[in-house]
Amino acid sequence: xxxxxxxxxxxxxxxxxxxxxxxxxxxxxxxxxxxxxxxxxxxxxxxxxxxxxxxxxxxxxxxxxxxxxxxxxxxxxxxxxxxxxxxxxxxxxxxxxxxxxxxxxxxxxxxxxxxxxxxxxxxxxxxxxxxxxxxxxxxxxxxxxxxxxxxxxxxxxxxxxxxxxxxxxxxxxxxxxxxxxxxxxxxxxxxxxxxxxxxxxxxxxxxxxxxxxxxxxxxxxxxxxxxxxxxxxxxxxxxxxxxxxxxxxxxxxxxxxxxxxxxxxxxxxxxxxxxxxxxxxxxxxxxxxxxxxxxxxxxxxxxxxxxxxxxxxxxxxxxxxxxxxxxxxxxxxxxxx
Amino acid sequence: xxxxxxxxxxxxxxxxxxxxxxxxxxxxxxxxxxxxxxxxxxxxxxxxxxxxxxxxxxxxxxxxxxxxxxxxxxxxxxxxxxxxxxxxxxxxxxxxxxxxxxxxxxxxxxxxxxxxxxxxxxxxxxxxxxxxxxxxxxxxxxxxxxxxxxxxxxxxxxxxxxxxxxxxxxxxxxxxxxxxxxxxxxxxxxxxxxxxxxxxxxxxxxxxx
Numbered sequence: 001x002x003x004x005x006x007x008x009x010x011x012x013x014x015x016x017x018x019x020x021x022x023x024x025x026x027x028x029x030x031x032x033x034x035x036x037x038x039x040x041x042x043x044x045x046x047x048x049x050x051x052x053x054x055x056x057x058x059x060x061x062x063x064x065x066x067x068x069x070x071x072x073x074x075x076x077x078x079x080x081x082x083x084x085x086x087x088x089x090x091x092x093x094x095x096x097x098x099x100x101x102x103x104x105x106x107x108x109x110x111x112x113x114x115x116x117x118x119x120x121x122x123x124x125x126x127x128x129x130x131x132x133x134x135x136x137x138x139x140x141x142x143x144x145x146x147x148x149x150x151x152x153x154x155x156x157x158x159x160x161x162x163x164x165x166x167x168x169x170x171x172x173x174x175x176x177x178x179x180x181x182x183x184x185x186x187x188x189x190x191x192x193x194x195x196x197x198x199x200x201x202x203x204x205x206x207x208x209x210x211x212x213x214x215x216x217x218x219x220x221x222x223x224x225x226x227x228x229x230x231x232x233x234x235x236x237x238x239x240x241x242x243x244x245x246x247x248x249x250x251x252x253x254x255x256x257x258x259x260x261x262x263x264x265x266x267x268x269x270x271x272x273x274x275x276x277x278x279x280x281x282x283x284x285x286x287x288x289x290x291x292x293x294x295x296x297x298x299x300x301x302x303x304x305x306x307x308x309x310x311x312x313x314x315x316x317x318x319x320x321x322x323x324x325x326x327x328x329x330x331x332x333x334x335x336x337x
Numbered sequence: 338x339x340x341x342x343x344x345x346x347x348x349x350x351x352x353x354x355x356x357x358x359x360x361x362x363x364x365x366x367x368x369x370x371x372x373x374x375x376x377x378x379x380x381x382x383x384x385x386x387x388x389x390x391x392x393x394x395x396x397x398x399x400x401x402x403x404x405x406x407x408x409x410x411x412x413x414x415x416x417x418x419x420x421x422x423x424x425x426x427x428x429x430x431x432x433x434x435x436x437x438x439x440x441x442x443x444x445x446x447x448x449x450x451x452x453x454x455x456x457x458x459x460x461x462x463x464x465x466x467x468x469x470x471x472x473x474x475x476x477x478x479x480x481x482x483x484x485x486x487x488x489x490x491x492x493x494x495x496x497x498x499x500x501x502x503x504x505x506x507x508x509x510x511x512x513x514x515x516x517x518x519x520x521x522x523x524x525x526x527x528x529x530x531x532x533x534x535x536x537x538x539x540x541x542x543x544x545x546x
Contacts, residue, residue, distance in 0.1 A: 095402070098352045102370045139351065139373040139402045175404045206521070210408050214376030223372060269521075270381045270395055 023055055030058040037065050050239035053232050060152040066238040069159035080155045083127035092129040092137050103146040120154045127158055138173035140218035147222050184209035194250050198257035205269050212276050217245050226281050255283050341392045342524040343505050348437045349422035350430040351401030354457040359398050361488035362498055374400045376408050413444045417522030418501050422455040426464040449514045452481040453501045460487040
């Protein structure tokens with residue numbers, strides 16, 4: 001049972017394991033790295049190693065180290081226990097409770113309401129609402145927390161969730177969700193440059209980015225792609241940040257709508273969205289369950305979601321979100337690294 | 338012969354069963370606990386109204402959690418029909434219907450949007466917190482119809498969509514809904530005027546990425 005997923009329901013989840021020797025070799029390397037993490041992370045090959053994929057057995061140790069969750073945890077000893085024991089706001093509890101049994105119901109950990117998976121998820125999400133009462137709980141945090149819990153104990157998972165919500169994707173899960181709206185616009189602008197054909201098609205049929213990127217970005221692809229691919233994307237995301245989400249999204253759109261052949265079947269909004277929703281797994285699954293998407297790492301240049309995004313955000317500063325529209329001054333900005 | 342396209346949106350609190358209702362209607366299946374909808378999902382289905390009129394329904398499912406409204410709100414204005422869904426075993430979801438109604442009314446640019454109130458999960462009779470009379474009262478005060486449905490036992494699901502579609506069609510026929518340029522709630526496609534598929538010059542052309 002690969003990744004804890006019931007194999008009949010997830011036939012692809014058992015695919016794509018590297019040969020045992022390679023796994024052992026990588027494990028040894030990562031193990032060695034974790035013993036002097038700061039030094040190892042300063043080296044240039046960190047990015048390359050993460051793109052190759054972190055060995056399954058090392059993710060529990062490496063994800064918290066990579067995202068800074070481990071150091072937050074070390075700085076806040078005992079904090080999680082305190083949050084976990086707090087009764088929490090009944091309104092949030094009710095909302096969270098409704099979703100608990102709906103996250104990865106086909107994963108062995110989350111099968112039973114009494115199982116440690118569902119109980120852990122409840123505690124973890126509640127703890128977050130106590131930790132950040134103004135942010136509260138966003139339904140999209142459920143799957144993210146669940147994937148974290150599949151890999152590590154609740155305390156580590158909690159601090160990773162905090163890092164993801166506050167450092168990696170600030171404003172994604174907050175009550176106004178302003179950053180998702182903004183990143184949707186940024187995505188379209190990038191698409192225009194990277195794949196004009198798909199861009200024109202989407203414009204023609206008025207398919208806005210919020211129709212497809214919302215779930216991709218908010219759930220970090222955990223509900224979209226085959227599980228081995230999701231994990232490889234997370235390895236890279238935690239090492240390089242939000243730009244990974246953009247790149248993967250751009251590749252997905254390109255796979256779905258990048259050729260005239262594909263576009264011919266898409267006569268309207270519904271057909272176009274259907275195409276985006278049903279990208280064949282064989283196109284996505286690369287070596288060892290990883291990502292064909294890795295092809296795109298170098299090829300696309302750096303769609304500059306670091307610098308470009310900052311500039312774009314800057315240009316909108318003081319304006320109400322969304323008013324910047326598609327003709328924002330950012331269009332002319334240099335996106336390159 | 339004209340073909341119609343109606344865009345219908347489902348609104349209501351989280352876990353009232355919007356996605357289940359749509360899945361039952363479009364796929365004929367029922368999953369007890371589907372993942373929470375994040376953002377907007379879409380479905381479509383063809384329907385034939387009695388005199389041989391074909392209607393393609395574009396059905397938009399929305400996330401019920403309040404914070405997603407900033408995303409879902411932009412889709413209200415392009416809908417001609419709205420299903421306001423509440424859970425018959427959940428009083429709060431019923432009380433929020435009026436809020437959902439005003440949400441749409443305040444944004445919709447069209448004079449006429451067709452609403453239908455849905456009391457969902459009617460199979461859970463013993464747990465019902467809202468009586469049929471009470472729900473009918475609310476529907477009457479808003480001037481809209483009311484139907485009790487259950488995706489689990491497949492009760493009245495087709496009826497609900499047929500009722501809404503018929504009402505929209507009637508309103509269209511009586512010119513209560515007018516078609517506006519740039520509004521996607523209703524599209525009428527006249528077959529003869531459709532361009533035959535243009536031959537592309539380079540069918541194999543790939544994106545220049």
